[in-house]
Amino acid sequence: MPKDRNPTRIQKKNRATILEAALEVFSTSGFRGATVDQIARAAGLSKPNLLYYFPSKEAIFTELLSGLLDTWLDPLRAIDPQGDPLEEFLAYVQRKLQMSRDFPRESRLFANEIVQGAPRMLETLSKDLKPLLEEKADLIEGWMADGKLNRTHPKHLLFSVWSLTQHYADFDVQVRTLMGDEDPFDAAPAHLEQMFRRMLTPAPKI
Amino acid sequence: MPKDRNPTRIQKKNRATILEAALEVFSTSGFRGATVDQIARAAGLSKPNLLYYFPSKEAIFTELLSGLLDTWLDPLRAIDPQGDPLEEFLAYVQRKLQMSRDFPRESRLFANEIVQGAPRMLETLSKDLKPLLEEKADLIEGWMADGKLNRTHPKHLLFSVWSLTQHYADFDVQVRTLMGDEDPFDAAPAHLEQMFRRMLTPAPKI
DNA sequence: CGTGAGTTTGACCAGTTGGTCAAATCATGA
DNA sequence: TCATGATTTGACCAACTGGTCAAACTCACG
The missing domain is CATH 1.10.357.10 (Tetracycline Repressor, domain 2)
Known part of the structure; x- marks a missing residue:
């Protein structure tokens, strides 16, 4: 779990990529209709990798x-x-x-x-x-x-x-x-x- | 599976109850967000019983x-x-x-x-x-x-x-x-x- | 009554889902 | 270069989901 302070270059890029992918998926499927896997795939990451940047599906959504x-x-x-x-x-x-x-x-x-x-x-x-x-x-x-x-x-x-x-x-x-x-x-x-x-x-x- | 022709009194009542319950659940959760169990509970039926009247969740929705x-x-x-x-x-x-x-x-x-x-x-x-x-x-x-x-x-x-x-x-x-x-x-x-x-x-x- | 069709259900199944974890790989700055 | 922390992943898990099925129960009607 990356710290909030001093995000690395990679952290900044991946968190942004994830949020962009999440917007795409959540906006067409709603919260419950979207799956973490879909978002991960849309972001080009593996599911565990995505969950390394955000603690949960819910956290991505609220952010x-x-x-x-x-x-x-x-x-x-x-x-x-x-x-x-x-x-x-x-x-x-x-x-x-x-x-x-x-x-x-x-x-x-x-x-x-x-x-x-x-x-x-x-x-x-x-x-x-x-x-x-x-x-x-x-x-x-x-x-x-x-x-x-x-x-x-x-x-x-x-x-x-x-x-x-x-x-x-x-x-x-x-x-x-x-x-x-x-x-x-x-x-x-x-x-x-x-x-x-x-x-x-x-x-x-x- | 009840036949479409000559629905019994019970069939008429239960199909109507199910559709009413489904409207309630689908309208607040969307298709994917709704579960068959939720609808069954809202209709006061067991899940297998509900699926006795409709072949699938999809069928309820489209009807x-x-x-x-x-x-x-x-x-x-x-x-x-x-x-x-x-x-x-x-x-x-x-x-x-x-x-x-x-x-x-x-x-x-x-x-x-x-x-x-x-x-x-x-x-x-x-x-x-x-x-x-x-x-x-x-x-x-x-x-x-x-x-x-x-x-x-x-x-x-x-x-x-x-x-x-x-x-x-x-x-x-x-x-x-x-x-x-x-x-x-x-x-x-x-x-x-x-x-x-x-x-x-x-x-x-x- | 009794009997056959209509109805209900508990147990079950396979696929999906959110999330975990230890181990492997990578990046970086001293 | 190499040590250390950051990143990535395959394997895995428990909970949930849509749906099935045989067995049990109920009802209408002769």
Whole structure:
């Protein structure tokens, strides 16, 4: 068992390789569906060798989750309270959509976990995600109070962004099956832009 | 192995019990995560007894899927080409949202399957869902051409309905964790109504 | 009743899975 | 170079899993 301090070159490389392989396997099979052997094979290591770098399957999984959550929430954190409300929000939507396009495995990893009741993430949800959501919901609430955005339920609004964007990653097979040749990500940005612009433009009711 | 024809009273009862138990277990654990023993226990039967009614775990799963798909698609089928376009569509959104509230396990069953690449559903997707989607997309397209609905990408529009509504079932734990005491389904109907009404009202661009 | 079909079960099996361990091999810096 | 710690592996294990089977039990009906 390698120590956490002073990781060797080999340790750094192999731990990274393992996490990459684990992302691939866990995101398509879920925690229970994935086997240590699959991950080891995907990483090009033997099973005992893999378990030399991580104490257990569970440990790989939780390290993956916590390691990726920060990146995953970056787009939301990046909403600037000083910017123009509507444009800030629309830019957030596009960033989030990009995440679905560029990191679909990460999205499916979380989706798998949460659909199954988030047994290994519940704490993270209330400790990390909840405060962030509330901060941004308050910000949006303020913008609405100032008449800069159309009045809506801020939390439901943010859920809407998540569901609409992550759908393209989580339900990728379905979306692609139904769209045939057309790449879903061709029209998705404009579609979501239109949707949220109409929803949020503070205007005489249409 | 009971014959399909002339099922006895006991057969009818037990097959139904098993499917109910299987829905419970599969929807929270996915196919691979669920064990036959879990399902048997949830159904109050012994494992060999359960396997007397269904030849295999796989058989239970596929029977569940195909049995539920029809119900699942009912709200979409019910869109009436003769009705008022906007109101028809908004009613569809609400029906779909009700499904998420009333049948969250069914939603998660499909979600689990599709997130993991739909290995047992791909054929169903292209054979059953695709034609239905195209029929309804064409209908919506027509309504837009007639100026009854604001112009958008019909397929992406339908994906939006699915993702927004199913999110409340599939990500139930997350949504409830983040909303605390407030029941998500209190504000969701109005939120989605507002969202799609703004999106689809054919009006001078706002 | 009694009898034959329908139902239930304990015991069992082979394959898989997460994880261990001692021994072998490799890398590195004194 | 060589000693020492880091890395790798084949063999192994106990628990679990999907599924089988013969024997026992129960039910409906003549």
